[in-house]
Amino acid sequence: MDTSPTALFDSYEQDFQQFILTIGEKLEGDGKDERAEQRKTTLRRVEMELDEADEMVSQMEIEIQGIPQSVRAQYHTRLRTAKSELARYKKLMNDVRTQLARADLLSSSSPQYNSDDPYGSNSDRTRLLAGTALLEDGTKRLQDSHRIALETEDQGAEILMNLRGQREQIENSRNTLQRADMSIDRASNTLKKMIRRMYQQRVVTAAIIIVLVLLIGIIIWEKLS
Template sequence: MRGSQPVVTISEVFQSYEEDYKQLIQQLRSLATVVEGTGPTQERCNAGQEMVDAHERATQAFQQMEFEVKSMGSLGAALVGKLKEYKQELLASRTLVRNVQARLNREGLLRGASPDDKVQRDSAQRMRAGARRLEDSRRTALEAESIGMDVMSELTDQRDALKRSKDHLHDVDGHLGTSKMFLSLMSRRIQTSQAMVWCLAIVLFIILVFLIYLKLQKLMAFFR
C-alpha cells in the first residue's frame, strides 16, 4: 500500500465505545460509594446527579456498541456474548441509580433540583452524542474512501504490471522464434558442409587410388 496512515476499522470503533462504557460504569460505582457515604450533603447530591448522567452516557455507549456489532455482520457474532454481559451490567447499574435516587429523595436532597436544568442537561448530552456519532461516521466514511482509493490505485498498478509482463512475454516469444529459425538454418548449413567434406574426401580417395594404380602399371611395364 502506498499510504502509511493508520486505519480505524469498525472493530476499533467498537473498542472505543467499549472503553467509554467501562469507564462510565466504573465512575458510576465510585459515585454510588460517595452517595452512600457520610460526606457533605452537597457532595452526595452532586454525586447522585452525576450518576444519572454517567448511566445515560453508558447507555448511549452501549447502544453504539450494538449498532457497530450489527454493522459488522457475521464478524460481530463473537461479540454478542459480551453485549449480553454488558446489558445485564447496565440493568444492574440502572437499579443502583434508582436506589440511590430513592435514598437521596428520602433524605430530602433532591427537592432543590430544577427540572429545567435536567432537561437542558439531557438535551446537551443528546446533542453531544449525536455530534459524536456523526463525527465517527464521517471519519469511517473518509477512511473507507481512502482505503478504496488505495485499493483502486494498487489494482491499476497491478494491471499495468501485468500488461507490461504480457508484452515482455510476447517479445521473448518472438525472440525465441527468431533464435529457433537461426539455429535450424545453422544446423542445415552444418549438415550440408559435412556432406560436402565427405564427398570431397571420397573423390580425393578415388583419385589417390587411381594414381597409385597408374604408378604400379608403369613400374610393371618398366620391369618387363
Template sequence: MSEVFEGYERQYCEASASLTRKCTAAAALQGEKLKQKAAEIKSGIDGAEALIRKMDLEARSLQPSVRAGLLAKIREYKSDLNNLKGALKRITSGNAQQGAREELLESGMADALGVSADQRSRLLRTTERQNQTTDRLRDSHRTMLETEDLGVSILHDLSQQRQSLLHAHRALDDVDVNVSKSRKTVGSMVRRMDRNKWIIGLIIALLVLAILVILYFKLVH
C-alpha cells in the first residue's frame, strides 16, 4: 500500500471520529451555539471529503492489484461520510425545539453514529489486516530482491572463473604449441648431428686411407 494513501487514511479516521463526537455534542445545543457547532462540523466534513478525494486520486495511480482493494475502502469511507452529513442535516433541519433534538439524538443520531462507529471499527480492522499483508508482501519482495542480487553476484563470480579457466586453457595451448615446436627443432638438430657424425667419420676414413696409400707408395719405391 502507498504510504501517501495510509497518511490520508489515518487523517480521515481521526477526522471522522472527531466529527462523530461533535455531532453528538451538537445534538444537545440550540440557538447560536448550535449554528456555530454546525458550521464547525460542516467545515470538518468538507475537510474529510477532501481527504477522500485525495485517497481516490492516489489509489487510481497505483497498480490494478492494489487499486481494487483501496477503492473498496474508499467506498466505505464515503458511506461513513454520508452518514455524518445526514446527521448534520438532521441536527440543522430547523427543529428548534428541545424535544425534537432529543428525539433525533435518541433515534436517528444513535443509529447513524452507531453505524458510523461500526463502519470505522470494521474499516480500521480491515486496514490493519491490509497493512500486515502489505508488510509481508514488502518483506517477501525485499527477500526476493536480496536473493536476486545474490544470484547475480554468483553468476558474475562464475563468469569471472570461466574467463580465468578459458585464459588458462589458451595459455596451456600456447605452451603445448611451443613445446611441439621445440621438440621438432631438437629432433631436427639431433638428425643433423647424426648426419654430421657420419660425414666426419667418412672424411676421417678417407684421410686414413689416403695416408696409407701414400705410405705404401713411399715404402715400395
C-alpha cells in the first residue's frame, strides 16, 4: 500500500478523471442523439456523477494540505484544472437541460392555426415566451446556486487551512512544553544530587570534628595524668 503524502490525492484525482470521462461521453458523445426520455434519464445519471466528481475535488482539496511544500505548487495546478473541468461540465449540463426543457415546451405547445380564432397563435406565442422566461430564470438561479456553492467551497478550504495552521501551532507549543518539562526534570535531578552531596559533606565534616575533639581530649588527659 502506497503511504506517500501524495498517494490519496493521486487516487482521488484518478477517480475524478474517470467520472469526467464518463460525463463527457454522455454529454458530448453519442448520448446527445438520444430521444427525449432517454436524454432525461442520462442527465439524471450525469447529475449524480457530477456530485461524485465534486466530492472527489473536495477530497483532493483536503489532501493537498498534507502535501510537502516543495511539490505542493504542481498539485495546486492539478486541483485548479480539475475544478475548471468540473465547472465546465456543470455549465454544459445546465445548457443541455435548458435546451431539453425548451424542446419539450415547443413540442407540447405546437401552434394550432384556426381561421375562426385569429388570437390562437398569439396566445401560444405568449405561453412560449412565458415558458422561456421561466426557464431563463431557473437557469439563472442554478448559476447563482453554483456560484454560491463555489464560494462556500473556497471558504471551507480557507477554514481548513486555518485549522491546520492552528493545529501546527498547538503541536509546536506542546513540543516546547515537553522540552521545558524535560529540562525541569534534569534540573530537579541535579539539585537533588547537590543536596545529597551537601549532606554527605556535612556528615564527613562532623565526623572529622568529633575525631579532632577526641584527639585533643586524649592529649590533654595524657598531659594531666
